[in-house]
Every structure is written in structure tokens, then in C-alpha cells.
Amino acid sequence: MGSRYGPAGAGKTTFSSALIQHLRNNKRSCYYINLDPAAEDFVYEPDLDIKDLITLEDVMEELHLGPNGGLIYCFEFLLENLDFLTDPLENVTEEYLIIIDMPGQIELYTHVPIVPSLIKALTKGSLNISMCAAYLLESTFIVDRSKFFSGTLSAMSAMLMMELPHVNILSKMDLVKGQMARKELKRYIDPDISLLQDAPTSGLVYEYKDGLDNGDPTDAQKVVSGDSFAKLNRAVGQLIDDFSLVSFLKLDAQDEDSVGAVLSYIDDAIQFHEAQEPREPNDDLGDGDMGE
Numbered sequence: 001m002g003s004r005y006g007p008a009g010a011g012k013t014t015f016s017s018a019l020i021q022h023l024r025n026n027k028r029s030c031y032y033i034n035l036d037p038a039a040e041d042f043v044y045e046p047d048l049d050i051k052d053l054i055t056l057e058d059v060m061e062e063l064h065l066g067p068n069g070g071l072i073y074c075f076e077f078l079l080e081n082l083d084f085l086t087d088p089l090e091n092v093t094e095e096y097l098i099i100i101d102m103p104g105q106i107e108l109y110t111h112v113p114i115v116p117s118l119i120k121a122l123t124k125g126s127l128n129i130s131m132c133a134a135y136l137l138e139s140t141f142i143v144d145r146s147k148f149f150s151g152t153l154s155a156m157s158a159m160l161m162m163e164l165p166h167v168n169i170l171s172k173m174d175l176v177k178g179q180m181a182r183k184e185l186k187r188y189i190d191p192d193i194s195l196l197q198d199a200p201t202s203g204l205v206y207e208y209k210d211g212l213d214n215g216d217p218t219d220a221q222k223v224v225s226g227d228s229f230a231k232l233n234r235a236v237g238q239l240i241d242d243f244s245l246v247s248f249l250k251l252d253a254q255d256e257d258s259v260g261a262v263l264s265y266i267d268d269a270i271q272f273h274e275a276q277e278p279r280e281p282n283d284d285l286g287d288g289d290m291g292e
């Protein structure tokens with residue numbers, strides 16, 4: 001099973017459609033699930049759509065919630081009604097690739113334990129599905145290095161939270177192809193932290209009295225610029241380098257070879273995961289416990 005997520009507009013739904021087309025062309029079965037309660041236009045109608053359970057529009061209107069609060073509510077509701085998702089999946093056999101298209105809001109993967117609970121429901125128990133997460137970051141972020149590294153950090157944070165085989169993808173490669181030398185592009189595919197160290201150090205960092213951040217910059221005891229940013233960039237770069245976890249696959253959703261290449265990485269990640277010894281369940285650990 002592949003689950004697609006990443007920032008809004010990164011190309012998740014387009015990739016899902018391209019993947020379905022590719023699977024069809026290669027006579028492979030797939031089962032397409034939409035878990036974005038605000039998604040509307042689909043090239044391929046989902047086999048299962050969260051909107052048949054709950055829609056973001058209804059939640060925002062009836063509960064007077066904003067889009068982010070509404071989205072969290074929709075997912076909490078889904079967790080309370082998990083049969084909606086798990087019952088149909090009981091009948092989906094192993095040869096199917098299940099594609100789950102997820103909403104773009106990154107909060108869902110980094111701030112609240114909703115997605116890990118969902119993953120647990122699908123990977124454990126009678127379903128026992130082998131999952132792989134695919135994180136899409138738009139390649140045009142490359143033009144702004146800070147934005148690119150911020151996306152890289154989000155990918156890392158989500159990887160740690162989800163604890164799944166994970167592929168990171170730079171989407172919309174057709175938009176940057178030809179605009180950047182291959183050698184330069186390679187520095188983003190396997191992030192080269194010196195890119196971050198070279199990043200501009202303009203901007204301000206505020207330090208608050210007694211470390212108290214009341215959100216009001218006028219209270220700042222000391223305003224630091226330049227050097228502090230350079231130091232922060234170095235520390236963040238070191239963190240990314242130390243983990244050595246983040247590298248990107250290139251995707252142009254309009255190019256079938258590119259879609260096929262990404263899919264083969266996803267297949268490999270799933271197979272590799274399946275070949276691993278199943279982890280012993282540890283019932284002593286609560287849901288919030290990160291384990292070892």
C-alpha cells in the first residue's frame with residue numbers, strides 16, 4: 001500500500017492518478033482511497049472516499065471550525081468510525097496496490113497522533129497491510145533554499161512520527177528540468193548541507209527576557225541577526241546530515257517512465273519491509289510511548 005502526503009498543491013492527487021494509469025497500463029490491480037475530506041475533482045473516481053463519511057465543508061459550516069480544526073475533526077471522526085475504512089479493505093486481496101491520497105496539511109503528520117493511529121489500524125490486526133509512505137515536496141522549492149530545507153525537515157519529522165518505510169519525492173520535475181545544471185540539482189536530491197550554510201543570513205531572531213516568548217517582538221531584550229541565522233542553519237544542516245535519511249526521488253507525473261521508476265522504489269520498500277522479521281508487539285507501551 002502506498003500512502004501519499006506532503007504540502008498542499010505538491011501534486012499528490014496528480015501522482016495518484018498517474019500511478020493508477022500506470023498500474024492499469026501494466027495490468028496491475030489497485031484500490032484507490034481518498035482521505036482528503038475537501039478533495040473534489042478526480043480523474044479516477046475513488047473506490048473509497050472519506051467524503052461519503054464526512055466532508056470538511058459540512059464540518060466547517062455546522063461546527064463553525066476553520067479549515068485546520070475542521071480537518072482534525074474529520075480525522076478524529078474517521079478514527080471513531082474506523083469500520084468505514086477497514087471493513088471494505090478486508091476484501092481487498094494482496095495483489096492490489098492500495099493508494100491512499102491524504103490531505104496536504106502538514107500538522108496532520110507532525111503535531112497530532114491521528115495518522116499514527118490510522119497506520120496502526122491498517123498495519124496491525126487482521127488487515128496487517130504493508131505500507132509505504134510517499135512524501136511529495138514540490139521541486140520549485142529549490143529556488144528558495146530555506147523553503148527546501150524546511151520541507152526536508154518536515155519530511156524527517158513525519159518519517160519519525162509515522163515509523164513506516166518512506167520515500168521522499170521531488171515532484172513537478174518538469175518545471176525545473178533544464179533550468180538547473182544536473183550537478184547542481186544533485187545537491188538537492190541528496191541534500192548537500194553546504195547549500196544551507198551558503199543560504200542568505202538576512203532576517204532577525206528575537207531573544208526574549210528570561211526565555212519567555214510572549215509573541216511580542218517589542219519585548220525582545222536583544223535582537224540578533226545574521227550570525228545567529230548562520231549558526232542555526234549550520235545546526236539544522238548538521239542534523240539533516242547526521243540522520244542521512246533524507247534523499248529524494250525525482251517525479252514528473254506526466255512522464256510514465258518517471259512514475260514507473262518511483263513505483264518500483266515503493267514496491268521495493270514494501271517488499272523489504274515485508275521481508276523483515278515482524279516486530280514483537282509490546283503491550284506494555286502506551287500509544288504515546290515512542291518505544292526504545
Ligand SMILES: Nc1nc2c(ncn2[C@@H]2O[C@H](COP(=O)(O)OP(=O)(O)OP(=O)(O)O)[C@@H](O)[C@H]2O)c(=O)[nH]1
Pocket residue numbers: 006007008009010011012013014015036039103104105171172173174175251252253254
Ligand atoms: N508541471 C507539473 N504540474 C503538476 C505536476 N503534478 C501536479 N501538477 C499540478 O500542480 C497542481 C496541484 O496538483 P495536485 O495534484 O492537485 O496537488 P495536491 O498535492 O493533491 O494538492 P492538495 O490536494 O490541494 O493538497 C495542479 O495544477 C497540477 O496540475 C507535474 O508533475 N508537473
